[in-house]
Amino acid sequence: MYIAIVKTEANRVSKFQEYANALDAQAHVGRVIGSYPAAFVYNNTGNIPLRDLWVQGTVVTVAPVVDPVPTPEEIYDALLQQQRLLKAYILCINDGSIVPGSGMSPAQLKNAIKAKL
Numbered sequence: 001m002y003i004a005i006v007k008t009e010a011n012r013v014s015k016f017q018e019y020a021n022a023l024d025a026q027a028h029v030g031r032v033i034g035s036y037p038a039a040f041v042y043n044n045t046g047n048i049p050l051r052d053l054w055v056q057g058t059v060v061t062v063a064p065v066v067d068p069v070p071t072p073e074e075i076y077d078a079l080l081q082q083q084r085l086l087k088a089y090i091l092c093i094n095d096g097s098i099v100p101g102s103g104m105s106p107a108q109l110k111n112a113i114k115a116k117l
Contacts, residue, residue, distance in 0.1 A: 001047055004028040006039045008055045016050065088116035 002025035007015035015036070019025040025041040032039055040058045054063035070078075092098035097112045104112075 001044045003042045003044050003050070004032075004039065005042050005055065005060075006032055006036045008038070011054050011056060013050045013053055013055060018044075084117060085113065088113045091116045 002019045002022050003013075004017045004019065004025045005013055005015075006017070006029070007013075017025070017028050019028065022041060022043065029039045029041055038057070042053070042060050044053075046062075048062050052062055054061045089098070092112045092115075093100070097115070098104065098109060
């Protein structure tokens with residue numbers, strides 16, 4: 001897999017096109033070089049996810065993006081939100097505003113639950 005890297009932002013690929021061979025990728029770079037003078041072709045033989053490529057000029061390094069670990073406060077807040085949603089859902093079932101199996105659309109379900117929040 002060859003990637004015509006056309007534009008980068010904050011050292012990450014932001015505009016690209018994938019090609020099966022180097023000739024097609026190089027032809028793409030040739031077409032856009034006037035608008036994107038830093039465009040180049042990268043041979044991505046390992047099929048590395050683009051989000052893990054760190055680009056400086058035409059030097060590409062594999063630098064995996066690590067998703068941040070949530071803090072205990074973020075986990076607690078997410079659990080509270082899920083608890084509030086579950087409580088609202090149960091209230092809707094109890095008062096009949098949601099009847100399981102009645103064929104309500106997702107929008108109707110959402111509106112009924114939001115009304116109980």
